[in-house]
Amino acid sequence: MKHFYLPFEKNEQFSYSSQSIKNLTEYEKYQLSFHPERPKYLDYLEVFDNVEECLQNDLHGSCLIQTHRANIRYNDSSHPVMLIGQQSGPTSNFGELKRVMKDHSQVVKWNQGMPTPAAFQKAIDAIALAEQENRIVITMIDTAGADPTEASESGGIAWKIGRCMQALGESKVPTISVIINRGCSGGAIALTGCDAVLAMQYSTYLVIAPEACSSILFRTRDKANLAAEISQITAKEALQNGIVDELIPETAGPAHRFRKEALESFRDVLSRWAGKLASEHNNRAFERRVDRWQRIGQWDLTTEENIKAYERPVHAFIPKPDKNHFIHRHKRCRNEHGKHVADPVLYSKLVADNFVCDTCGHRYVRLTAHDYIDLVLDKGTFAEHAETRYIVDRDILNFPDYSDKIVEARHKYGMSSAMITGNGKVDGHNVVFCGTSFGFLGGSFCMSTGEKIWQAAQIAIDKKCPLIIQAAGGGARMHEGCSSMVSIPKIHVALSRIEKAGLPLITIVTDPTLGGVAIGFGSRGLRIFEHNAGNIGFSGKRVIEQYTGHHTSKDFQTTGWLQQKSFVDMVARPLELKNRICEIIESRRAKK
Secondary structure, X not given: OOOOOOHHHHOOOOOOOHHHHHOOOHHHHXXXXXXXXXXXXXXXXXXXXXXXXXXXXXXXXXXXXXXXXXXXXXXXXXXXXEEEEEOOOOOOOHHHHHHHOOOHHHHHHHHHHOOOHHHHHHHHXXXXXXXXXXXXXXXXXEEOOOOOOHHHHHOXXXXXHHHHHXXXXXXXXXXXXXXXXXXXXXXXXOOOOOOEEEEEOOOEEEOOOHHHHHHHHHOOOOOHHHHXXXXXXXXXXXXXXXXXXXXXXXXXXXXXXXXXXXXXXXXXXXXXXXXXXXXXXXXXXXXHHHHHHOOOOOOEEOXXXXXXXXXXXXXXXXXXXXXXOEEOOOOOOEOOOOOEOOOOEEHHHHHHOOOEOOOOOOEOOOOOHHHHHHHHOOOOOOEEOHHHHOXXXXXXXOOOOHHHHHHHHHXXXXXXOOEEEEEEEEOOEEEEEEEEOOOOHHHOEOHHHHHHHHHXXXXXXXXXXXXXXXXXXXXXXXXXXXXXXXXXXXXXXXXXXXXHOXXXXXXXXXXXXXXXXXXXXXXXOEEEEEOOOOXXXXXXXXXXXXXXXXXXXXXXXXXHHHHXXXXXXXXXXXXXXXXXXXXXXXXXXXXX
């Protein structure tokens, strides 16, 4: 077979006209965006001049991100650029692809198109090199997501992705991202936090694959089309939602059948943006970036009357027993031999162990934002910010049951959204504190979280005081589609402002801190990992085991496991948090 045909392409009624594509189901549009014959990153190199590969290495998965020095022309000018492209497979030539992928070593090399820590490190190095050589950074996005394996977790993939976004946010040169095919999940957001985001007309930009979304929502993967529809994943919808700046038209038809025209269109639009950003380039690159990102995101505002209907402190911290030093053991406890264990638990030891059973590893409770306020701040000093108090989640996609779930969570956890921010004191020191309740829709990262952190960072800068963030959450919120994910680079810019102002940035990493939360504020500042915390990284344990078909290692993604990998700055038990934070603040003050 010379060409590959998707099922709808075999339909005699289908032509490659814009109307035919418009009539496709949302899932078929998704399939079109990663058609194996759509041009890949290396195909687009022909529109540039003086192309030279750089930073090449043979580390596993490194080939999934490739880097080249080059030049791009606009009118009579030629601008030096650094190309950072996700190459999702060896070739877009289907005949060649079939031949190459019969070689098992090539299958392993290309890793299902999913970048590894080595690939993201190459991108980080390329951004630094572009700054040294004063080159515009151009990232090209084509990925099903970052590599979901224990090996990648061991390589610190969450922290590498976070560092990519930080590097783009702080870049001294202009940055442009182009979504050429499919841009999915953290693998995509790692390289799209740029000064401008462009997208090929028939590309897609999504927080979670439709099959996975369907599995979570409907307990079956068979409703992937409905999941794709409600998630608004096409480039056109990304433009309408304000997370893409311009579409690159595929006027003649989709790029896999009209390659020459698509590449010409790509050259015209990209060169215009490169020329525009190059002409604006000066020492105010970061300030302009701040102006851009503070406008990103959508949220609603509530009223004081509405808040009073549900506002109250909600605690999960198990109180000290009145009569003795023990509490009942959880009912399902079994030792390593499978024998049921029923004896009571010494309360002081359970607290010291961060509410994790020392026999079976069961977590008794996950603490709430109000618990962390009590643990970290001086009693009675927390005052919620007026600037963030009324910010609430917006249902921009009319996602099924989302509004009802938000209302339910507000009443259950006594908060307007998953995050609360305010001023407080730590042993008399003024601080700004951001706390998260995991129980509020899994503490998932969303647009309101992005805006609350942005506002809290500004308040910390104005007050010239430390910013403390308690991280918890299972990823980016799929109910808001890709818009939730796009708020992650926003908070990287906000947190870079804190560090540029010379203020302490302290992140308390709690159980769980995964996905969008981990690669966002979970990857920043001086991080205090809670003793016995678990589920800390990029991909969750269940996702990894389902993907690989193998059990993860003992203590995987726990604080202890991360310490062995040298990813932990500091560890504290719950009752030690306040003292550790105070020590950091006083140490920073002493150095000044």
